[in-house]
Amino acid sequence: MKRWEHFDYDEHDGIATLTFSRPDRLNSLTFEVYADVRDLTDSLRRRRDVKVLVIRGRGRGFCSGGDVDEIIGELLKRGTREVFEFAHMTGACVRNLRELPQPVIAAVNGVAAGAGAVLAAASDIRVLAESASFRFLFTSVGLSGGDMGICWLLPRIIGLGRATEALLLGDKITSHDALAWGLASRVVADDQLDAAVADYVSRLKDMAPWGLAMTKEMVNRAASTDYSSAIEMEAFTQTLLMTAEDFREFHAGFTGKRKPKYLGR
Amino acid sequence: MKRWEHFDYDEHDGIATLTFSRPDRLNSLTFEVYADVRDLTDSLRRRRDVKVLVIRGRGRGFCSGGDVDEIIGELLKRGTREVFEFAHMTGACVRNLRELPQPVIAAVNGVAAGAGAVLAAASDIRVLAESASFRFLFTSVGLSGGDMGICWLLPRIIGLGRATEALLLGDKITSHDALAWGLASRVVADDQLDAAVADYVSRLKDMAPWGLAMTKEMVNRAASTDYSSAIEMEAFTQTLLMTAEDFREFHAGFTGKRKPKYLGR
Amino acid sequence: MKRWEHFDYDEHDGIATLTFSRPDRLNSLTFEVYADVRDLTDSLRRRRDVKVLVIRGRGRGFCSGGDVDEIIGELLKRGTREVFEFAHMTGACVRNLRELPQPVIAAVNGVAAGAGAVLAAASDIRVLAESASFRFLFTSVGLSGGDMGICWLLPRIIGLGRATEALLLGDKITSHDALAWGLASRVVADDQLDAAVADYVSRLKDMAPWGLAMTKEMVNRAASTDYSSAIEMEAFTQTLLMTAEDFREFHAGFTGKRKPKYLGR
Numbered sequence: 001m002k003r004w005e006h007f008d009y010d011e012h013d014g015i016a017t018l019t020f021s022r023p024d025r026l027n028s029l030t031f032e033v034y035a036d037v038r039d040l041t042d043s044l045r046r047r048r049d050v051k052v053l054v055i056r057g058r059g060r061g062f063c064s065g066g067d068v069d070e071i072i073g074e075l076l077k078r079g080t081r082e083v084f085e086f087a088h089m090t091g092a093c094v095r096n097l098r099e100l101p102q103p104v105i106a107a108v109n110g111v112a113a114g115a116g117a118v119l120a121a122a123s124d125i126r127v128l129a130e131s132a133s134f135r136f137l138f139t140s141v142g143l144s145g146g147d148m149g150i151c152w153l154l155p156r157i158i159g160l161g162r163a164t165e166a167l168l169l170g171d172k173i174t175s176h177d178a179l180a181w182g183l184a185s186r187v188v189a190d191d192q193l194d195a196a197v198a199d200y201v202s203r204l205k206d207m208a209p210w211g212l213a214m215t216k217e218m219v220n221r222a223a224s225t226d227y228s229s230a231i232e233m234e235a236f237t238q239t240l241l242m243t244a245e246d247f248r249e250f251h252a253g254f255t256g257k258r259k260p261k262y263l264g265r
Numbered sequence: 266m267k268r269w270e271h272f273d274y275d276e277h278d279g280i281a282t283l284t285f286s287r288p289d290r291l292n293s294l295t296f297e298v299y300a301d302v303r304d305l306t307d308s309l310r311r312r313r314d315v316k317v318l319v320i321r322g323r324g325r326g327f328c329s330g331g332d333v334d335e336i337i338g339e340l341l342k343r344g345t346r347e348v349f350e351f352a353h354m355t356g357a358c359v360r361n362l363r364e365l366p367q368p369v370i371a372a373v374n375g376v377a378a379g380a381g382a383v384l385a386a387a388s389d390i391r392v393l394a395e396s397a398s399f400r401f402l403f404t405s406v407g408l409s410g411g412d413m414g415i416c417w418l419l420p421r422i423i424g425l426g427r428a429t430e431a432l433l434l435g436d437k438i439t440s441h442d443a444l445a446w447g448l449a450s451r452v453v454a455d456d457q458l459d460a461a462v463a464d465y466v467s468r469l470k471d472m473a474p475w476g477l478a479m480t481k482e483m484v485n486r487a488a489s490t491d492y493s494s495a496i497e498m499e500a501f502t503q504t505l506l507m508t509a510e511d512f513r514e515f516h517a518g519f520t521g522k523r524k525p526k527y528l529g530r
Numbered sequence: 531m532k533r534w535e536h537f538d539y540d541e542h543d544g545i546a547t548l549t550f551s552r553p554d555r556l557n558s559l560t561f562e563v564y565a566d567v568r569d570l571t572d573s574l575r576r577r578r579d580v581k582v583l584v585i586r587g588r589g590r591g592f593c594s595g596g597d598v599d600e601i602i603g604e605l606l607k608r609g610t611r612e613v614f615e616f617a618h619m620t621g622a623c624v625r626n627l628r629e630l631p632q633p634v635i636a637a638v639n640g641v642a643a644g645a646g647a648v649l650a651a652a653s654d655i656r657v658l659a660e661s662a663s664f665r666f667l668f669t670s671v672g673l674s675g676g677d678m679g680i681c682w683l684l685p686r687i688i689g690l691g692r693a694t695e696a697l698l699l700g701d702k703i704t705s706h707d708a709l710a711w712g713l714a715s716r717v718v719a720d721d722q723l724d725a726a727v728a729d730y731v732s733r734l735k736d737m738a739p740w741g742l743a744m745t746k747e748m749v750n751r752a753a754s755t756d757y758s759s760a761i762e763m764e765a766f767t768q769t770l771l772m773t774a775e776d777f778r779e780f781h782a783g784f785t786g787k788r789k790p791k792y793l794g795r
Contacts (some may be wrong), residue, residue, distance in 0.1 A: 068781075068784060072777075072780075072781055073781060073785075075772055075777075076777070076778055076781055080769065080773050083769050083772045083773055084765065084766070084769040087764075087765035087766075087768045087769050087772070088762070088765045090765075091761040091762060091764065091765045094761065095757070095758055095761055098757065103433055124429050124430070124433065125429070125430050125433070126426065138741070138745075138768075139737055139738065139741045139742060139745060140737075141777065141780045141781075141784075142738040142741055142771070142776040142777045142779060142780035142790065142792060143738075143741050143768060143771045143772065143777060143780075144740075144741050144744035144745050144748060144764070144767055144768055144771045145741070145742075145744070145745030145748065145749075146744060146745055146747075146748025146749070146752070146763075146764040146767060146768065147764055147768050148761060148764065149752070149757055149760045149761035149764055150764075151745070151748035151749045151751075151752040151760065151764065152752035152755070152757050152760035152761070153425070153757070155686060155749060155752070155753070156420060156424070156425040157424050157425045157426045158424065158426075158712065159424065159686070159687050159688065159689065159711075159712035160683070160686040160687045160712075160749070160753075161656065161687045161688075161712045161713055161714075161715065162712045162715075163749070164654050164655070164745075164746075164749055165654070165655050165715050167745050167749065168633055168654065168655070168734070168737075168742055168745050168746075169733065169734070180445075180710075181424075181712070182423065182424035182425075182426045182427045182446070183426055184426075185426065185427075185430050203434065204433070204434070207404055207405075207433075208404065208407040208408075210409075211403070211404045211407055211408050211409050211410070212404060212410075212433055214409035214410070214411060215403075215404060215409050215410030215411055215416065215429075215432050215433055216429075216433075217411075218409060218410065218411025218416035219410075219411070219416045219420060219425070219428070219429055219432065220757065221416075222411070222414070222416040222417035222420070223420065223425075223756070223757065224755070224756035224757065225417070225489070226488070226489035227360070227363065227414055227417050227418070227485065227488060227489065228360055230414045230416065230417035231356040231359065231360055231413060231414035231417070232353070232356060233411075234352075234356065234409070234411040234412055234413065234414055234415075234416065235349065235352035235353045235355075235356045236349070236352075237409055237411060238352045238403075238408060238409055238411065238412050239345065239348050239349040239352050241407070241408045241409045242340055242348045242352070242408065243345050243348055246407040247337075247340075247341070247406065247407045247408055248341055249407060250337075250406045250407035250408075251333075251337055251338060251341055251406075254333060254406075255338075260407065262407060368698055389694050389695070389698065390694070390695050390698070391691065418690070421685060421689070421690040422689050422690045422691045423689065423691075424689065445710075446689075447688065447689035447690075447691045447692045447711065448691055449691075450691065450692075450695050468699065469698070469699070472669055472670075472698075473669065473672040473673075475674075476668070476669045476672055476673050476674050476675070477669060477675075477698055479674035479675070479676060480668075480669060480674050480675030480676055480681065480694075480697050480698055481694075481698075482676075483674060483675065483676025483681035484675075484676070484681045484685060484690070484693070484694055484697065486681075487676070487679070487681040487682035487685070488685070488690075490682070490754070491753070491754035492625070492628065492679055492682050492683070492750065492753060492754065493625055495679045495681065495682035496621040496624065496625055496678065496679035496682070497618070497621060498676075499617075499621065499674070499676040499677055499678065499679055499680075499681065500614065500617035500618045500620075500621045501614070501617075502674055502676060503617045503668075503673060503674050503676065503677050504610065504613050504614040504617050506672070506673045506674045507605055507613045507617070507673065508610050508613055511672040512602075512605075512606070512671065512672045512673060513606055514672060515602075515671045515672035515673075516598075516602055516603060516606055516671075519598060519671075520603075525672065527672060
């Protein structure tokens with residue numbers, strides 16, 4: 001297994017965990033962290049032994065986004081092409097996350113700001129500690145609110161009105177609002193965050209992997225097609241699943257009154 | 266009027282009512298029920314004398330989805346092409362519902378699971394008894410959460426985050442959550458469900474039918490086009506309505522201080 | 531500065547304010563008001579000295595939509611082409627609003643009905659007095675609920691289920707529901723509406739204008755493209771902003787511990 005240098009990374013029992021680990025900087029991102037996130041999420045795509053990816057932060061917060069000194073200060077010295085290469089790389093991180101066949105759980109405590117908020121938004125399930133908050137603060141640094149595809153994603157999660165305001169003004173979204181708006185799956189006391197995440201993980205890792213992967217793919221593809229085509233696409237893909245082994249395994253388990261053991265095919 | 270054998274069907278005073286009627290199986294669906302739903306919803310398309318369609322279930326629940334024995338067990342014996350024909354048929358049911366010119370009201374009590382939950386979601390208005398719940402449980406049987414176009418529809422109703430979780434995990438969505446998330450129009454005590462549905466029906470059947478039909482069509486078409494084209498499409502179609510008889514009838518009623526009598530043209 | 535005859539219009543300190551001013555008719559719209567809204571919103575597009583547009587109504591309500599006598603009665607006398615020209619003109623108003631580079635704030639008290647509700651919905655931020663309500667009542671006058679692109683916009687703000695019901699039935703949406711559904715940014719006591727709007731205005735006018743304009747444009751464009759293209763589009767446009775002067779100004783302000791002074795370039 002490749003060693004990742006710019007965040008903590010752990011794998012065991014089919015569960016991959018990425019932990020941002022610059023707690024003294026509220027886990028702000030550097031060029032190297034972005035590059036490693038991009039490469040890790042790309043490599044997990046082909047890892048059928050990995051069932052779930054969990055993303056979290058060490059210390060008081062999840063991730064405070066691009067570092068003011070190490071990213072912003074540095075970008076101002078670069079030329080247009082190099083700046084674009086950076087923007088392109090950050091986009092690859094969220095594209096990879098959304099295209100991963102495995103479910104991605106963001107375990108968020110404290111600050112999730114800027115790119116940190118976007119990475120959480122691009123996860124499939126967001127479990128929040130009460131201390132968690134989101135801030136899409138790109139306009140606060142003189143930039144466009146549109147970064148890493150968040151102008152596509154956020155309106156589809158919390159609605160166009162709330163998203164427009166959040167992206168224009170960059171105000172803090174509390175864990176309470178996140179739950180009410182559908183930006184959080186669940187909010188728990190800070191000391192219950194690990195347990196709540198473990199609960200999701202243990203359920204997801206025993207489910208049929210191709211079924212989960214296809215669910216993510218259908219949600220992604222249906223976002224950009226018309227209803228009639230989506231219906232037909234789901235008829236095609238569900239036929240793949242209905243003629244695959246795991247559907248047979250479900251039925252054998254059900255009729256045999258035993259827990260099914262899925263193989264992802 | 267064709268007799269429908271696999272559910273109860275009633276028409277009177279312009280109101281069509283489909284009642285799933287296998288209460289001993291929580292109104293689970295068989296191949297024959299699907300085929301009849303597809304054919305009924307197709308035939309109502311041309312029935313200008315029918316103003317509203319109500320869908321409901323007999324007994325303790327709305328519809329528990331495809332029957333484990335009669336559908337799942339049987340599908341496992343079939344070849345790929347036959348399985349696809351089934352998936353295609355189920356998709357035709359929801360496509361027809363969404364394309365019906367008449368408003369469709371789902372009156373939901375108890376369980377709406379799997380395909381039953383999808384049929385309710387594809388209705389225009391969902392009136393729920395407090396006992397109602399939704400479960401999109403396709404992944405629980407080893408399949409893809411994407412079935413009958415629900416990966417298109419559900420994110421647009423309750424938001425992408427909640428929908429992703431509901432489709433991945435298949436957890437129960439209570440009537441309380443359904444209301445908070447916009448998946449229910451109204452939640453009432455179980456013994457008030459009939460009255461609440463009757464209230465919607467009586468209002469809708471007196472409204473201008475072409476106006477209602479065009480509203481559904483514009484909502485459907487606008488989902489898959491850009492804003493500027495949608496604006497123009499509505500300018501074209503509203504001009505059709507503004508030069509039609511029912512708009513004149515509204516004005517005559519308004520100035521004559523009488524209730525308008527709409528003709529759907 | 532052009533004088534606008536059919537509503538009150540004020541500009542000072544970079545803030546433009548349009549006030550519907552037919553309070554005796556609940557600010558109902560006439561052909562002339564629509565034409566002026568279209569022309570004003572078109573002209574503001576090129577006004578880089580204007581930072582924010584506020585839309586409000588004089589008296590007890592925001593805007594009650596097209597006047598029954600002056601619009602509906604008159605339309606019934608016109609031919610198809612002339613009716614279409616009207617529908618096309620109303621659509622241009624909302625298209626212009628959404629395409630304005632400046633943030634648009636609707637300050638809503640009392641009734642926002644029909645086209646008035648659509649104009650508020652097409653604004654970026656909706657600040658509501660408790661007395662505010664929305665009614666999309668097009669079907670109540672025998673027309674299609676699809677008018678001025680609202681069948682595109684409303685489902686993306688409040689979800690497809692709630693929007694379908696609101697557009698079919700035209701029921702009143704209270705300020706309380708508007709807040710819960712994401713159709714309002716904030717609800718305040720009626721006598722606090724001016725202060726709440728002033729608060730938004732004062733924050734927005736000091737932010738980097740190109741960043742705000744690009745945020746609106748990305749939200750608009752991302753609504754009609756796929757996720758991967760949206761990510762890349764934001765990488766392109768964010769590179770424009772990252773190589774522009776205001777990003778440098780942010781950093782200079784941050785490191786110099788002074789407030790940045792943005793120039794919109």
